[in-house]
Each structure stands twice: as structure tokens, then as C-alpha cells.
Amino acid sequence: MQDHPTPSLALAQPPPAATPPGEKLPLAAVALGLLALLVAAADADHNRARLSLYAALALVSGGALGWAWLAFGRPAAGWHPHDLWRRASTSRGAVAWATGVALTGFYVVLYWFPGLLENLIRALDPFSAWLRHRAADQWLLYGTFYTLAVLVLGGRALWKYRSTRYHLARTASVMFFQLGFSFLLPGLLLALQQPEYYFSYFWPLKYDYLFPDAVGKLLHGGGLGVFMVFWGVVLSFLATPVLTYFFGKRWYCAWVCGCGGLAETAGDAYRHLSDKSRTAWRWEMRLLYPILGLILLLTALLWVGASGAVPALGVVTGPLGQLYGFAIGSIFSGVVGVGFYPLLGSRVWCRFGCPMAAYLGLLQKHFSRFRISTNGGQCISCGNCSNACEMGIDVKQYAQRGAPIVRAACVGCGLCATACPRGVLNLENGPREGRLAASTFIHADSLRIL
Template identity: 70%
Template sequence: MATNKLYFYFTYLGYSLLAISILCLLVTLTGSNTIDHIAWGLSGIGLLMAGGLLLIFLTRANRHVAHQNNGIWQNGATSRGFSAWVLGIALTGFYVLLYWFPDSLQGLITAVEPLSRLLRNKAADQWFLYGLFYTIAVLVMGVWALLKYRNNRYQLIRTCSVIFFQLGFAFLLPGLLLAFNQPEFYFSYFWPLKYDYLFPGTVSYLLENGQALGFFMVFWGAILSFLATPVLTYFYGKRWYCSWVCGCGGLAETAGDPYRQLSDKSKKAWQWEVAIIYPILGFIILTTLLLWINSWSGGSIFGDLSGGFARSYGFFIGSIFSGVVGVGFYPVMGSRVWCRFGCPMAAYLGILQKYFSRFRITTNGAQCISCGNCSTYCEMGIDVRWYAQQGEPIIRASCVGCGICAHVCPRGVLKLENGPTDHRYQGTTLISRDAVTIL
């Protein structure tokens, strides 16, 4: 009884901290110049982290590892209920303000000014605010993932990896580069995901302003895009990046984990996936080529056409798709909307994985009981159960190798492997129904 009362009190405290934090952030966002934005804003951020971590610990640590997904379809927040739509609208609205109305966020930007000065020796802007919130989301919800999958070594290491790369390579390191008057550069992103890193303008900027470090940045981006990516994908599949390094994948695997079951598993969704993601890859390849041709010709061939391509890609894909839709639609469409339907890096890696990789998920069809857990929790919308029932290996361009399908399988049917390429598509031998005679 005493334990239950203590649990109730701490839960009440957690929700109270979240409520106060939201109030502080709203005051910071909407308050006039008469308030102390720094005090209100940093207090709101601190209380948000404290309340979130407390509730995560109470929710996950006290629940048995076998019961982590219990009630997930009865909870409106994780089954497209009213609260999920409210959260989705709030996230979408934040992205709209961030991209097109940043002045409306000035209160919050002012609040994080001391942090920006400390890290970057530069005034805060909407992108620093976004990077800070993004990193906090990965850190706090990374604790969620660590507690939820605490009995799975692969998931623990993978979660620590995405936290490390987001905090170190995508937040702290770019800020420190600015503090030392060097070009801001994200070493965990490269073309075609960070599409402008191979644009002539960006390459020229890095070479002119970064000196020796700028040459290294250009070299790093080119090597990662055209040499390291094919080699690493050959040995490990696209999971080495999509589930271990990428910040988009890091947010999906942490903050997006409660919504992974919402991904559409229908054939129609797969057809849309193929129809959208590969043309986007082709679009960025074409745009990059046009920009370089135009650069070498001094603009005499295409004029501003290539620049129009780049601006269109940045607006429709870089902003609307990857930001507004990619994250804002988490609570209603699942955590990998961008990765599944829009990311050119995922398309590039997927082609390599499907045709030139050692990675596959093998299935032991004789052990499958068709419970459907694997398909339900596949964030990429793959009908894993169908492959398991047939005893066929899962070799799909969209698979990010997160391993959750194997984690939730009660029979150990699925196994992530980096086996030889010989007989890669060969499945386990099953006895068909027609081959059995009942005596």
C-alpha cells in the first residue's frame, strides 16, 4: 500500500513539473519584454526534462520487460486518439513557426542566448533553439528506450550510439566549430541527406573560410558519400547509418518509439513509398549535377534553372517534408514517415542494401506462430510476419535494421545477420500443407 501511494505521489509530481514547464515556456514565448525570458525559459526547459525523466522512470522501470507494450492500442496518445492529434498539430505548428515565422519564437530564442554564447560564442537563432530542443528530445526519450529495451544488448548499444552522435556530432561539435571561427559543419550528415554539402556554393564556402579544416570537411563529405557508405552498407546494411548514426533516425528511435506501431503496412503504402522516395533521390542527383555544370559554365548553360531546382528542393523536401511532415506527423503516421517516404539517403542506402549487401534478417518459419508482433512494431511498414510464415529472409530496401521485430518475437524466429552473399535469398525449408497426408 505504501509503495502504491509513493508511486502515486511521484507520478503526480512528474505531471505537475510538466504542467509548470509548459506554463513557463508559454510565458517565455508570449510574454512581453517586462519578464526575464532567460529565467522563465531555462526554468521551463529544466522542469520539462525533470518531469519527463521522472515519468519515464516511473512508467518504464517499474514495468516488466515483457509488458512494455501492454495497452499501447488502448492508449489514445499512441493509437491516434485525441491527445495524439493535439500533439501532432502542436509539433506541426512549431515547425511552421520555425521555418517561416521565426520572429514569433523570439522569446524562446532569447531564453537560450546564454547557452548559445557558452557553446558557440555567438548569438542564438531559431536553428540553435531547434538543435537544442531536438537534442533534448533524443536524450530524454533515449532514457525511455534504454529502460524499455533494457534486456536487449543490441538495443542498448544502438540507443547509446544515436544519443552519442546527436549530442556530440550534431550539436556540440558544430557549435564548437563556430566558437573557434570555423564553418559550422555536421560530421554525421552528408550528401544526399545533407544535400547542399556537395553544392558548388557550399564547397566554395568551406574551402574559402575553413582553410585546411575546410578542405578536410569537403574531403570527409565526399568520402563518406561515395566510398564509406557503399563499403559499410555492403557489410552491415543501411542500419549502420539509419539506426546508429543519423539524427533523423535517432529522433525516430527515441522520441518516435511510442508511435512505431502506427506505420501503414498496406501494399498501397509500399507503392507510394516506392513512387515517392526514388524520384526524390533522382531529383537531388539531377539538381547537384545541374548546379556543378552551371558553376563550371559560369551560368551560361542553365542560367538560374539549377538555382530554382535547389530552392524548390529546399522548400518542398528540406523544409516541408523532412521537418513539418517528417516529425509533425509522428503521432498519427508513425515515427519513420520521412525515412520511409522522403529521405534520399535512405533511398541510396536501400538500393545498396537490397542488391549489394551481406545484411539480411533470416527467419525460422517452422517456429512462427503468426502472432504478428513483428509486423505491428515494424516502423518501416514491412509485413515481417509474411516473410516469417514463408520462412523467407527479409531483404528489403526500406529495412533500417532496428531489430525491434526480433526483440518482440516470442519465439526467436527472426535473426539479424551479416552473412555471405551466396544463397542470400534462400529461405528455410518448410513442409507445405499439400505434402502432408493425414492417415
């Protein structure tokens, strides 16, 4: 007689295996790709380094896509927590710390010790000559890695969220803008002897695009330069308020921005790590809006100094601009903003440092039609919505009260609504009238039992 194991009746099931057997092969390909990348970085022979680099990119990309298909493409479509809090890679375990150290170390080397990447940079010279008609530099290397991360892990997101058209369109959008507007188009402009310009970034995120020196160089660069200045001004002060009024900040933060694109693709596995405490919210207020104020002050001071009205301003604006570029533009947005994904969540930069997020957030909270409505009578307090929020919003607290979510921080990614098993949450662009009104609860006295 064959013995059959008795199924467990416990509510809390034992944790699953760390890595299912079928997923080990593609993960091994990723590991081999990372090893080949180290070999390329250490090989002074540019031809061998180039072969090693291309092999590394192929192995990492293919392995990551293969793993994503096995993990998310084969199971039934829909929201699955996938035991994120029980995995060492996504619950601040040893794997997460190792990943964070590796990412942080890469940014430190990229910003301050690029000579250590010289072999990798030279390996990209043929590609750079084809795209930009010039030799490669550290920023092309970084852009290549960044774009591949968005595209490859964007494929993961497409499989994972294929049950929702909103997420399919949103993911395809950030992939398109990163590849076309943030990678290929700037390279093409360089090939045409034009300024390297990123049309998907503008003031205050790309703060220097409206500085006097940058504007002067563009205006003297011919018709295209004039259009770039016009584009930056219109997007910053006209299109941004109008689009945010109708759609909230999600039109940019969740659909266009490269920082948001990386967070929504490469950082998706870490979204649940965002701190939902009131202390974290207070730090958002203490950091985010002063940074926006600093950009406003710096831009105004530079224009006043350029007018010649106060010549002594040059003594202040130069060091102030360098301080911002070092502390915020490099350390905060890169080293902390991406390097700390596995420890603090995927939107650290967006929550605490991005001046564009602050600007859009003020417009969204006070002047926008966007809100997330809630039906408190249907909420079962499962907490899936709060767990899915990458911006540190305790969505469950709003849903339990039937209160609409009108928060400056919300980027409208929609994962809270997708994660809800009861359809409590709904992203809306409705009229401003009644925007802050809570939903009406259905009381027992209003029900008729037939």
C-alpha cells in the same frame, strides 16, 4: 466475511486505466513545464524569460524521465506492448491529434514565423555566447529542443529495452552522435570562426555539402575546410557503400542519423502506426526514389553550370534548388516528418522523403550482406513483429513463409526480433550466398516421437 472479487476468465481483459495513479505526478510536471515554456515565449523581459525557459526544460526533462522510469524502469525487462492501440495518445485519439497539431504548429512557426519565438531565442543568448561565441538564433533553439528530446526520451528507450544489449548500444549511439556531432561540435566550429559543419550528415541527405558554392567556400577556408570536403566525399561515395555492404543501412539510419535518432527515441511510442499496406509501399516507390533522382540531377546540373560549359543552367538550377529546399527540406522533413509522428508513425520522412534512405536502401537490397532470417516453422502468427516495425514492413508475412527479409526500407532497428516471443527472427550479416533462400520448414514426417 470479506468478499473477494472473482477474477475474470475472459480472454479479452478490460482496458487499463488511461493513466496509472503513480504516473500522474511526473506527467503533471511535464504539463507545468509546457506551461512555463509558453510563459517564456510570451515574456519580453529576457531575464524572466530565461528563468522560465530553464524551469520549463527542467520540468519537462525531469517529468519525462520520472514517468519513463515508472512506466518502463520498474516493470520486468522485456517486450511489453503496453496497450498502445488502446491509448488516446498512441492510437490516433484526441491526445494524438492535439500532439500532432502542436508539433506541426511549432515547425510552421520555426520555419516561417520565427519572430514569434524571439523571446525564447534571446533567452538562449548566454548559452549561445558560451558555446558559439555569437548570439542565438532560431536554429540553436531548435537544436536545443531536438537534442533534449533525443537525450531525455533516449533515457526512456534505455529503460524500456534494457533487456537487449543491441538496443542499449544503438540508443546510446544515437544519443552520442546527436549531442556530440550534431549539436556541440557545430557550435564549437562556429566559436573557432569555422563553417558550421555537421559531420554526421553528408550527401545526399545534406545535399548542399557537395554543391559547387559550398565546396568552393570550404576549400578557401583553409585546411579544416579541405578536410570537410574530403570527409563529405569519402563518407558519401566510399564509406557508405562499404559499411552498407557489411552491415546494411542500419549502421547509419539506426545508429548515427539524427532523424533516425529522434524517431527511435521520441517517436518510439508511435512506431506501430506505420502503414503496412501495399498502397503505402507503392507511395514509397513513387516518392522516395524520384527525390533521390532529383538530388542527383540538381547536383549534376550545378556542377555543369559551375564549369561554365552551359551558362544558361543558372536559370534552372536556382529555382530548382529553392523548390527542393522548401518542399522537401522544410515541409516534408520537418512539418510532415516530425509533426505527423502521432498520426502516421515515426518514420514518415525516412520512408517517403529521405534521399539518404533511398541511396542506402538500394545498396542494402542489391549489394549488402545484411538480412533478417526467419524460421517459419516456429512462427505462431501473433503479429508482434509487424506491429513493432516502424518502416511499414509486414514482417509476419515473411516469417510465416520462412522467407528472409531483404527490403530496401528496413533500417535494422531490431525491434521485430525483440518483439517475437518465439525467436523466429534474427538480424544477420552473413555471406551473400543464399541470402534470398527461405529457411527449411520442419515437416511432421521428419519428427520422431519417443
